[in-house]
Amino acid sequence: MDFRSSERVAGPSSEDVLPPSTVAAVKVVIVGGFGVGKTTLVGSVSEIRPLTTEETMTQAAVGVDDIAGVERKTATTVAMDFGRISLDQQLVLYLFGTPGQRRFWFLWSGLFEGALGAVVLIDTRRFEVSFDVIGQLEERNVPFVVALNSFPDSPTYPLEELRSALDLPDNVPIVECDARRRDSSRDVLITLTRYLHSLAVTSEAS
């Protein structure tokens, strides 16, 4: 008996394959704290069920007694969910829901390089976690928009108050979003694309 035949075959289903004419891909990163709704947003707009890529991170075990005196390492796996939207027959967009803790971002080499831009998803119940994330994007010159994901007990702040609290320039869009809804999540991506277009046209003119 061939035991291997009982293994599930890995790979995309027939509905999930890209047309052979697909030649280029672009990426958008969704950033934000734990539990803010990144995977929910990705899942709402993705044409495939969100997939997960994992990277390992080694951790030196400090203060662990070892007879041989050898420093022991353990590996931790960090996961990142992502989805996909085919834009046309040649071009596909990938959306990466980055890990909540930004130090894990760098396990995926080049995650932000070449990205079109980012969506900073914020839970207004704890928006302070966004400061660090926004700072990282600004440092890396990754253009972004801010989307406020609403939860049942979310306080509503006037947008301008949030803008000032986050120290954002006037031209950075801040929009409301329900990450569970496809149309709302799509609109966030459209807002980002239009914003990026305005930046591109402005830089071409100068």
Add this chain to the structure above:
Amino acid sequence: MNQPSDWELDNPERLYVITRGRSGSLVQALDLVTLIVSRSAPHPGMQPEQAAILRICRSPLSVAEVSAYLRLPVSVVTVLLADLLAEDQVEARAPVPAALLPDPALLQAVLHGLQKL
């Protein structure tokens, strides 16, 4: 989650591979969204992971998707792909180069695609 005082962060260097482009060889980095397309079928005696890549990349598939379906870290997948690329068993379709971003025409194409959702 345990928070020991001493974390060692793996920060992998980007793996650059030499691929044959229309205008000759070019060195490119394998990005998460580089699209991989098989040029040949797996042959007997081939390393199982490489055979699996050839099977699932019959249609274009991103490096990230290869990692997800094969349940291998991207860092491992890129090494496997480097070998397959060197032997011309797969083709790499690079993402839109960063130098071209942001290109207004590209952004229009993205916008039109999103509006169809």
